[in-house]
Amino acid sequence: xxxxxxxxxxxxxxxxxxxxxxxxxxxxxxxxxxxxxxxxxxxxxxxxxxxxxxxxxxxxxxxxxxxxxxxxxxxxxxxxxxxxxxxxxxxxxxxxxxxxxxxxxxxxxxxxxxxxxxxxxxxxxxxxxxxxxxxxxxxxxxxxxxxxxxxxxxxxxxxxxxxxxxxxxxxxxxxxxxxxxxxxxxxxxxxxxxxxxxxxxxxxxxxxxxxxxxxxxxxxxxxxxxxxxxxxxxxxxxxxxxxxxxxxxxxxxxxxxxxxxxxxxxxxxxxxxxxxxxxxxxxxxxxxxxxxxxxxxxxxxxxxxxxxxxxxxxxxxxxxxxxxxxxxxxxxxxxxxxxxxxxxxxxxxxxxxxxxxxxxxxxxxxxxxxxxxxxxxxxxxxxxxxxxxxxxxxxxxxxxxxxxxxxxxxxxxxxxxxxxxxxxxxxxxxxxxxxxxxxxxxxxxxxxxxxxxxxxxxxxxxxxxxxxxxxxxxxxxxxxxxxxxxxxxxxxxxxxxxxxxxxxxxxxxxxxxxxxxxxxxxxxxxxxxxxxxxxxxxxxxxxxxxxxxxxxxxxxxxxxxxxxxxxxxxxxxxxxxxxxxxxxxxxxxxxxxxxxxxxxxxxxxxxxxxxxxxxxxxxxxxxxxxxxxxxxxxxxxxxxxxxxxxxxxxxxxxxxxxxxxxxxxxxxxxxxxxxxxxxxxxxxxxxxxxxxxxxxxxxxxxxxxxxxxxxxxxxxxxxxx
Numbered sequence: 001x002x003x004x005x006x007x008x009x010x011x012x013x014x015x016x017x018x019x020x021x022x023x024x025x026x027x028x029x030x031x032x033x034x035x036x037x038x039x040x041x042x043x044x045x046x047x048x049x050x051x052x053x054x055x056x057x058x059x060x061x062x063x064x065x066x067x068x069x070x071x072x073x074x075x076x077x078x079x080x081x082x083x084x085x086x087x088x089x090x091x092x093x094x095x096x097x098x099x100x101x102x103x104x105x106x107x108x109x110x111x112x113x114x115x116x117x118x119x120x121x122x123x124x125x126x127x128x129x130x131x132x133x134x135x136x137x138x139x140x141x142x143x144x145x146x147x148x149x150x151x152x153x154x155x156x157x158x159x160x161x162x163x164x165x166x167x168x169x170x171x172x173x174x175x176x177x178x179x180x181x182x183x184x185x186x187x188x189x190x191x192x193x194x195x196x197x198x199x200x201x202x203x204x205x206x207x208x209x210x211x212x213x214x215x216x217x218x219x220x221x222x223x224x225x226x227x228x229x230x231x232x233x234x235x236x237x238x239x240x241x242x243x244x245x246x247x248x249x250x251x252x253x254x255x256x257x258x259x260x261x262x263x264x265x266x267x268x269x270x271x272x273x274x275x276x277x278x279x280x281x282x283x284x285x286x287x288x289x290x291x292x293x294x295x296x297x298x299x300x301x302x303x304x305x306x307x308x309x310x311x312x313x314x315x316x317x318x319x320x321x322x323x324x325x326x327x328x329x330x331x332x333x334x335x336x337x338x339x340x341x342x343x344x345x346x347x348x349x350x351x352x353x354x355x356x357x358x359x360x361x362x363x364x365x366x367x368x369x370x371x372x373x374x375x376x377x378x379x380x381x382x383x384x385x386x387x388x389x390x391x392x393x394x395x396x397x398x399x400x401x402x403x404x405x406x407x408x409x410x411x412x413x414x415x416x417x418x419x420x421x422x423x424x425x426x427x428x429x430x431x432x433x434x435x436x437x438x439x440x441x442x443x444x445x446x447x448x449x450x451x452x453x454x455x456x457x458x459x460x461x462x463x464x465x466x467x468x469x470x471x472x473x474x475x476x477x478x479x480x481x482x483x484x485x486x487x488x489x490x491x492x493x494x495x496x497x498x499x500x501x502x503x504x505x506x507x508x509x510x511x512x513x514x515x516x517x518x519x520x521x522x523x524x525x526x527x528x529x530x531x532x533x534x535x536x537x538x539x540x541x542x543x544x545x546x547x548x549x550x551x552x553x554x555x556x557x558x559x560x561x562x563x564x565x566x567x568x569x570x571x572x573x574x575x576x577x578x579x580x581x582x583x584x585x586x587x588x589x590x591x592x593x594x595x596x597x598x599x600x601x602x603x604x605x606x607x608x609x610x611x612x613x614x615x616x617x618x619x620x621x622x623x624x625x626x627x628x629x630x631x632x633x634x635x636x637x638x639x640x641x642x643x644x645x646x647x648x649x650x651x652x653x654x655x656x657x658x659x660x661x662x663x664x665x666x667x668x669x670x671x672x673x674x675x676x677x678x679x680x681x682x683x684x685x686x687x688x689x690x691x692x693x694x695x696x697x698x699x700x701x702x703x704x705x706x707x708x709x710x711x712x713x714x715x716x717x718x719x720x721x
Contacts, residue, residue: 002074002085003027003064003400004161005177006142008149008199009168010058014051016170017062020177022046027173027400028064033083035061035075042073058168059199061144066405068242068353070104079145082110085159085173086139087405089239094134105137113143125194125207128152132209136239136413140173147200155209156411157191157388160396165204169197174397176326185582187608191388211385214377214420222426226439229418233440236412237262237355241272246353247346247404249339250276250304251461252292254434255357255366257450258441259409260302263355265444275349279307279341281314281463289338289461296450307345314467317341322487324401325394328516329492330480332390334459334468336398341462343402352404358395359410362387363419364434365427366455369617376424378594379617382601384416389610481516491518495612496574496583498600499524499554501543502681503627503634504589504615504673510630510687511614512587519688520581521553522546523573528560538637538680539712542693549689549717553581571603578607585610591618592675620673621665624658633685633692638709641678643670646708648679650698682712691717 003024007013014034021032033042034049036057041049063074063083075083088094088105095102098115102108112131121127128143128150140159143150151171153161163171164183171189172178178186189195194207218225237259248263250256256276263274276297280287286294290306297304309317317337322328325336339356346354361367362383365376373379399406409415426436432452441451459465465480472483497509499522513519524543547554557573559566577583586604590597590613597613604611615623627634636649643664648657664670671678685692697714 002066003062003173004083004085004140004142005062005170005172006060006083006144006149006151007168007170008059008197009202010170011056013060013168014057016181017060018046018051019181020172021062021064023177023180024064024172024174026403027085028066029403030067030071031065031073033063033065033074035077035081040075040077040081042075061142066352066400066403068405072104072107074106076107076110078110079114080110081144082106082141084109084139084141086137086141087407088135088137088139090136106141109135109139109141110143124148124150125196125205128194129207129209142171147198149195149197149199151189151195151197153189153191155191155211155413156384156392156416158392158396158406158408158411160393161189162186163189163195168202169204176323187584188389188393188610190605190608192605212381212417212420214381216421217377217423218418218421222436222439225422225426226436226443229422229436230440230443232412232415232418233258233409234262234266236409236415238266240355240407240409241266242353244353245273245275245351246355247349247351248274248276248355249342249357250278250293250297250302251289251357251458252278252294252296252450253289253357253455253461254437254441254446254450254453255360255410257296257300257446258437258444259355259357260296261300261441261444261446264300264302274355275303275305275346275351277305277307277342277345277354279309279338279345279462281467282308282310283463287461287463288456289458292450292453292461296447299447300445305345305349307341309341311467311470314464315471318468318471318484318487320401321398322484324397326488327394327492328481328484328488330465330468330484330515331457331459332394333484334465335457336394337464337468338458338462339395340398340402341464343399343404346404347402354399354404354406356395356406356408357410358391358408359384359387359416360434360437361455363410363416364437365424366434368455370428370433371430372592372617372619373428374592375594376428377420378598380427381420382594382598384420386601386611387411479514481514485516492516493584493610494518494520494582495585495587496521496523496555496577496581497587498570498589499543499546500589501540501546501683502589502637503632503683504591505587506546506589506632506634506683506686507623507627507630508587508589508613508615512612513688517612519552519587520583521555521577522550523555523577523586524557525566525570525573526556526558527566528558529562529566538709539682542682542712542715545693545715545717546683546689549691549693551690555580567599567603570600571607574603574607574609578609583609585612588613589615591615591620591623591673620671620675621658621662623673624661625655628653628655628658631685631687632683634681634683635695635710636679637682637712638680639678640707641670641676642706643668644678644706646700646702649708650695650700650710652684653681685720689720692720694718
């Protein structure tokens with residue numbers, strides 16, 4: 001689509017704007033535009049703009065055009081000024097409804113905003129939100145009126161915006177453009193917020209937007225709901241059909257095959273033409289996704305192009321992909337690499353629009369972890385809520401770097417709204433996931449071989465994860481992450497850890513460290529309420545010793561542990577971590593507790609911080625065994641469950657203890673990782689500990705036959721062997 005950028009209250013705004021547009025030039029090759037408070041410059045290329053970076057302007061908007069709807073260079077000027085990276089599918093209908101003569105979707109947006117403002121402009125952020133609620137499509141926009149700049153993006157977060165409130169106010173479609181222009185404390189705009197920056201006062205306001213809901217749940221049989229779901233999905237696909245030939249990212253899996261099949265059915269109408277694209281690693285045997293893609297293309301009569309690359313080419317691609325996604329996270333890079341290779345093939349064919357099956361796993365409980373979910377509807381909601389942090393930026397920059405616009409029918413606003421209200425039993429059971437989507441697949445003629453195919457992540461189906469492993473070994477690197485760091489040397493993000501002293505927060509921290517995230521500090525909430533729903537209490541004072549063992553700063557916050565009020569104390573601690581250590585996100589050790597996770601996410605959302613829960617829905621036995629395999633040493637600091645007694649507390653947990661916990665789980669349903677409150681833990685050693693903790697004395701308090709706790713009275717740091 002396009003690139004948008006803006007710089008305000010900065011003496012070098014013009015220089016920064018031109019630099020950012022150069023950095024993001026692949027997002028739009030059809031034209032470029034700049035506007036200031038009094039002038040507008042538009043041209044097909046930067047050399048024809050008639051300005052230079054030495055032009056002194058403190059307030060500037062900039063735009064790169066990837067034209068899909070007519071050819072209208074931006075910024076557009078009416079009473080105010082607008083730049084947009086958007087694809088509004090119902091703009092013509094809105095133009096008719098409001099009697100607006102508009103050249104394209106961006107022109108419709110600015111005129112509609114200003115038309116509504118004629119009646120009441122007392123709350124412009126609310127007014128803009130009302131306009132955007134009528135829009136069907138994806139967008140990232142900036143509207144400059146008088147002394148205020150408003151910035152917003154689509155509610156799911158498919159179109160990216162990053163911003164910084166340092167040296168004035170700055171924003172851009174890609175984070176790297178702001179970073180390369182020297183800006184710090186760069187944040188991704190939460191799609192559920194609209195920003196309003198006042199140029200005169202230098203202040204930033206936020207307006208909170210409503211998100212989707214999981215209630216009321218749809219009533220009716222699975223067949224009845226599937227019929228309506230298919231209709232909504234067909235509409236989502238249909239409105240995204242371009243007037244030119246397009247592509248489909250195609251793995252031969254359930255999600256992409258449904259999209260391809262629907263496009264094929266619609267292709268009976270004149271003017272619809274598309275090619276499917278898949279990519280994989282060269283080898284003796286075809287990668288699974290390539291094999292399935294070939295089978296389905298033959299069976300369904302689809303035009304398929306396969307991009308096969310060898311190990312040396314993979315390394316060359318990684319030099320582009322890793323800096324592009326600004327992340328060395330192995331799974332994220334593996335998916336990005338697969339998509340990048342397919343997009344290269346599409347670009348070589350002159351394709352400018354590609355469909356993706358992204359989003360179906362989040363909406364229909366398609367991940368393995370959903371099998372262990374205690375509340376499918378809430379977990380699907382949370383997955384969609386956070387998809388912008390995990391997937392959409394990666395997918396956007398990969399496609400746009402190839403000058404390709406990505407269209408994602410499963411994340412259509414109406415489709416998401418409908419599907420989040422589908423009863424959970426229609427999505428998943430003990431044997432299978434994505435039930436209702438599989439039903440749709442069979443109904444439209446997709447063979448059971450694919451409609452019932454188990455999910456395989458793109459990086460595995462393409463064999464590119466295996467390629468990264470081979471390259472890491474060849475380079476003498478211990479891990480894939482270590483290998484990928486050479487392409488993106490800086491840590492992915494600066495994080496703080498909500499640290500309880502127990503095994504889960506320790507393990508979660510280790511997982512994120514291994515993925516090249518920088519741990520800046522530990523954050524410990526010391527609750528005076530031993531029955532707190534939110535915070536671990538046994539031996540919490542020893543978190544200070546653990547921080548010393550890891551050579552990390554510790555922020556401590558005291559709370560009385562009153563339900564809900566304790567969240568304010570947690571918020572204060574996180575604010576301190578943000579101010580003192582510049583954290584950009586928070587790590588939690590949450591496994592299954594929606595109560596904890598949702599409250600932490602709400603607090604962090606309000607502070608503009610991302611939340612990482614890497615252990616979410618991990619198999620509990622797997623977690624316990626991995627802890628020991630990785631060298632974690634811990635004791636149970638309290639127990640409170642039938643089947644356990646005081647002999648369990650105060651001693652180091654071994655493999656045989658986990659075997660006993662597994663047997664208790666089979667016999668009485670005890671949670672192997674203590675997720676039901678059966679036990680709390682205290683960690684003495686782990687991979688990130690520079691020294692280990694030696695417990696020299698403790699006292700056991702037995703409350704009853706199945707309840708006991710240990711108070712550690714003497715513990716010191718000792719050198720590790």
